Amino acid sequence: MSERTQNRSQKSERRLAAQLAAQKAAEAKRRRQAWAGGLAGIAVVAVLITVFVIVGQGKDDSTDQAASTPSAGASAGASAATSASAAPAGAGAPLPAGADPALNTQPKVEAGKGELSKLVVTPLIKGTGPAVKKGQTITTNYVGVFYADGKEFDSSxxxxxxxxxxxxxxxxIPGWDQGLVGVTVGSRxxxxxxxxxxxxxxxxxxxPTGPLRFVVDVLGAQ
Incomplete structure (x- = not known):
């Protein structure tokens, strides 16, 4: 074999070896990418499972907390004598222990009759709790209407x-200050x-101007 032919043969062998090496490198790269993709997919699934578990636990915790927490509408001013197992009032507060269940229902308030010249306090339901004292914080449900026509302007x-x-x-207002001191808890x-x-x-x-009429439920005092 001549030297020129030998050189050509060696070059061909080197090119073939280079091509084989390139193919092997490409295959190795594809395998690495496939592994990486698989691992990434596994990681995504793991993250999703973790999120679902955390969200599920959060819902369970929220449900447990809601079941053990008093009504969010109950005010901090509710009486300490209020029963924890009492039925909730219609406007979000628990009734005092032994209270008339009628306090669960919003009263219908009608217009007054005649001219009103002084404060008039009319008991509608007599509560069995302690009497409200000056300076206490009371919790109430109420409806306010104009005395002349019974049109409602405010309501808890x-x-x-x-x-x-x-x-x-x-x-x-002075009418509340004067009219509610001495009223017993659980009264309307x-x-x-x-x-x-x-x-x-x-x-x-x-x-609201002019004479007014309120129907007030005293749910607590402390």
Whole structure:
């Protein structure tokens, strides 16, 4: 074999070896990519399973917590004497122990009759709890209407939660301060309030004017 022929043969062998090496490298790369893809898929599945487990546990925890937590509408002003197993009132607060179940139902409030010149407190349901004292924070459900025509202007029932506030210390209208001190917890009372003990007669104030009528359920006092 001549030297030239030998050189050509060696070059052919080197090219063939290079091609074989390239093919092997390409196959190895494909295998690595396939493994990487498989591992990535496994990792995604593992992450999804973990997320589902965590979400499921969160739902279970939320359900357990909701079952053991008092109604979110119950105010911090509810009486300590309120029974934990009492039926929930219609506007989101538990009734006091031994309270009349009628307090679960929103009262129908009608217009007053005649001229109203002084505060009139009319018991509708007599509660068996302690009497409200000046300075206590009371929890109530209430409906407020205009005395003259019975048109409703405010209601805790429509908001789905009771209202709590200090009583007898000027934090509410005088008709409430004067009319609710001494009322027993668990009571429903009707307050007919002349304008001077309510919001007055100034229509520009944006508040209900003239004589007003409220029906108030006293759910707690502390």
């Amino acid at each position: 029932w429509s908001r789905g939660e009771p209202a709590s506030f200090p009583i007898g210390v000027g934090q509410v 009372v009707q307050l007919d309030i002349p304008a001077e003990l309510a919001y007055g007669n100034d229509a520009s104030s944006g508040r």
